[in-house]
Amino acid sequence: MMNKSGLQKKRENIPELQLVRAFAILGVLSVHSTSYASTAMVGSNYFFLYNFMNIFMKYGTPTFIFLSSFVLFYNYYERPLTKELIGGFFKKRMLFIIIPYIVFSALYFGLLHMLHYQDRSLQDTVESFIGKLLTGKAYTHLYFVFISIQFYVLFPIILWLFKKVPLLTRWAIPIGLAVQWAFVLLNKYYWQVPNKGSWSLSYMAYFMLGACIGIYYPKLKGWLILSRDNTTWSRMIGWIVLWxxxxxxxxxxxxxxxxxxxxxxxxxxxxxxxxxxxHTYLGTLTLLQLAFVVYRKAPRGLTSTLERLGALSFGIYLIHPFFLLLYRQYPPLSGSPIISHIWYAGGFIFALCCSWIVVALTVRYVPFSWILFGNISKTKRSHTRREKSFVTIEKQ
Structure with missing residues (x-):
């Protein structure tokens, strides 16, 4: 969109997206910190709670994919599609996504090698690392980054198609659902692709949902923001049905x-x-709406904390399994159920706090920290909250 002077009009910043990132990383940590408990505590009276935290919080990865697509199409759709634009896009992804992915793949692979595979030959080690690097399997959580890289490859193609045939943008949501479910069903009955969750087609619905909302955000904003000023009977019914x-x-x-x-x-x-x-598809929209409510209504200290957590979420995602692995090396010696519950809760707190501290200090004091944790955006807030908030939403 151009202004009267012919220059591209800068799009509105959306600081609430950092809160959605914060919700997503908390979901990821909840799932990973209860992975052992959800099976080990089957006989506990509180098993229902462990199972709930392990399953209900599975919105993390789909939400991150949705957010990434939202931000990409929100930032790029109105801009002229040039070689310089695409070149800059891939340069940013190489520096801030692929390099950290390679570094952490090597670190986790090396850690597992030292713990379990010291007798493996050098040739087998190198071949194994290359194979895992190229499939996102160097550690259990890195599949998400591998999926993201696939979407970054697809993004310029889909962007070109949407700009070439604007009518397709209106069909983005059904197209995404159709492609994802075609892959799911064909894989179930014919292909049997191993680790289908490591392939972008398994998440195409979320990517296309983010694309649609990113492109049409100015028109959809009134429906997305839950507030008295935005309330109409049709919107209220829509909100109730969604939730x-x-x-x-x-x-x-x-x-x-x-x-x-x-x-x-x-x-x-x-x-x-x-x-x-x-669950997770509708959850992306409810989390987005929740972020608008929290940003507007919650105490400033809470929203500032969540904003910073969201800004650091990529780095926290990369490093938190290390702290969970370290924590689990020291299980409780007592068989007391209370001690076990405390220990499992402690895993979540330990992984969150240690990851947050390490990423924050590294970003602040270590030169070239982007090699490890990507591009950590800076967040600033004014006393008038939304009216003068400045947040760079093109993170990563």
């Missing part, structure tokens, strides 16, 4: 795994896929 469907899907998703883990009840795999998709 009701999200909660229903999320609790059903939790229930399926509760029955499976506790009683061994098996359901059709497509049902698990459907509930996960509904």
């Amino acid at each position: 009701t469907c999200w909660a229903t899907a999320g609790l059903t998703h939790v229930y399926l795994y509760y029955n499976y883990r506790l009683y061994g009840t098996m359901y059709n795999s497509t049902l698990y896929e459907l509930m996960w998709n509904l």
Whole structure:
């Protein structure tokens, strides 16, 4: 969009996106810190809580993919598609995503090698590392970065198509759902691709949802922001339907795994896929709406803390499994249920706090910290909150 002088008009900053990132990283940490407890504590009276935290919080990775797409299309769709633009895009991703991915893949691979594979030959070690690096398998959580890289490769192509045929932008959501579910069903009945969750087609619905909202955000903003000023009967009904469907899907998703883990009840795999998709897909929108409410209504200290957590979320995502691994080397010696509950809760707190401190200090004091943790955006707030907030939303 151009202004009267012919220059491109700068798009509105959206500081609430940092809060959504904060919600997403808290979800990731919840899932990972309860991964052991969700099976080890089956006999506990509080198993339902561990299962809930492990399943209901699975919105983290899909939300990050949605946010990444939202930001990319929000920033790039109105800009002329030139070689310089695409070149700059890939340069940023190389520096701030791919290099940290390679570094952490090497670090985690080396750590696992020292712990479990010291007798492996050099040739087998090198071949194994290259294979894992090229498939996102150097450590369990790095598949997300691998997926993101795939989407970065696809992004210029999809952007070109949307700009070439603007009508496609209106069909972005059904296209994304169709592509994702075509992959799911074809893989189930024909392909049986191993580790399908490491391929971008498994998350295409989230990517296209982010694209649609990023492109049409100025028109959709009134519907996304829950406030008295924005309320109409049609919007209120839409909000109620959205939140009701999200909660229903999320609790059903939790229930399926509760029955499976506790009683061994098996359901059709497509049902698990459907509930996960509904739960996390609708969750991206509810989290976005929640972020607008929290940013506007919560105490400034809380929102500032969440903003900083969101800004550091990529680095925290990369390093937190190391602290979980370290923490789990020292399980409680006592068999007391209370001690066990405290220990599992401590894993979440330990991973969050240690990761946050290390990333924050590294970014602040270590030169070239982007090699490890990418481009950490700076957040500034004014006393008037939204009216004069400045946040660079093109993070990573």
